Amino acid sequence: MKLKIGFSPCPNDTFIFDALIHHKIDTQGLDFQVEYEDVERLNHKAFQGELDITKLSYHAFAYAAEDYELLDAGSALGFGVGPLLITKDPQLAERLRGVIERGELPLQGDKALKIGIPGKYTTANFLLGLAAPELGQKQEVLFSEIENALIEEHIDLGLIIHENRFTYQDKGLHQVIDLGDFWEKTTNSPIPLGGIVVKRSLPEPLKNQINSLIRQSVEYGFENPKSGLEYIRSHAQEMDEEVMYKHISLYVNKYSIELGEQGRAAIQTMFDKAVSLKIIPSIRKDLFLTVGKDAVQDQ
Template sequence: MTALSLGYSPCPNDTFIFCAMIQGRIPDAPRCREVLEDIETLNTLARKRRLDLTKISFHALGHLRDHYVLLRSGGALGTGCGPLVVAREPLRPEMLRGRKIALPGRLTTAALLLRLFDPGLDQLVYLPFDQIMPACQRGDVDAGVIIHESRFTFAEHGLSQVIDLGAWWEEETGHPIPLGGILARRDLGGAMHDRLNRSIRSSIEFAYAHPDDVKPYIRRHAQEMDESVMQQHIDLYVNQYSLQYGNDGEAAIRDLFARAERAGILPTSQRSLFE
């Protein structure tokens, strides 16, 4: 069988999840070829149907349901792990209207949460996620939505938190925050979808059981990230929902889609969301 193209980011949570699977340590896992890109690039590749399975933002999934299904393992949901709006000058959330706000891509879940929080925010610009804090520092933008390891370091860059979009979502809905999931091509079929779910769960379990075996792979792709920040990243974004969404995780995802469809941000679809 030809290797499946598997897209995920070089961020520690993704490399932690997929290391064992991509290195052939999971006996029943299908052979996969890694495609390491930032989340917005993965969103774009999936829209072009260039990947067999991939990490994706839930926002992007709303435009891909004809050709992809959501697997039940490998995703990023949780509490206290959502995108943050930060600014150089202290701002209150209601002061964001009319100000230029940087987002890490049009189809990121961060962009979706910001639009759900306040549909009246219309001065939006899109930058690679690692350029958002520097743009805020320089005053190129008035505020920025940050994700990934930036959550842990923004104060060191002289920035202040305006609002935690994840905390807003949790308070508004009572659900964990759906950030990203793993998609597989619909035409791979149910048997392969089940095999992929099992393989991803086994890969996560391997990483927890053998952290020293996966750490070199994680570190190699984490660039200059401090070891403690790398571990914080894993602890925050890899949890029981990564193993399997369960009823509460699936309810959170369905609620996100329902709200986005009612707001006209996502198109409605008759296609099943999950495999």
């Protein structure tokens, strides 16, 4: 049976899915047709129901929950993994950092600043809305182009994700605020960034099988960390091996094997807070796949 799966070309995703799509584990008769897209494109594909399984932002999941449910394996959550708001201007960075940390309203001029965001439905944009709801004028920029847009002064501020958090300082850019740190101090929870969802319409045993296989793929990656090196490198924006593996170690962790009680609580906290602030609509469906006993035993 062939299933359509979508994930990003970023090192954390290619690391997670390497063993699955290259049959380094027994996929039990399943084959996977991969579509590589940046996370905002994947968000929109989920809104259209184009893929059987897909990575998406947790923010976007709120708008796709009628058709998809969250797998227990494959998520990106953690401490110290959040998006960063950065700028080319060190004085602007210092002033805005103080404004945001003190919870003050931005100055009138700050509301006209141009902010490059990696997508309207990204978790990064959701967190920026929590930390600084009235700051700047947002415009969508491909995540890999945000640093250059700052350097060339097309935008004043940039919201960066993925491996860019390891490279921005080398390009003379400055951090305003770590939005993951902001979330952690506010909630005492790991930050939910992205998850793997599956179509609700698929049979329950198949959904559990997919969840089990993704878990096995992550575990294979941990046991054989260099097995997918060439595959990961072939898709990575940043080709330096050290940077790639820093990226992987940051985003792939115990929550990628299974969410656990803490991971599920963090996701629920994010959704509850977003609904209360009217950032997302209320959700009528259960968010999480119910992992069957047989699937657990298979793992």
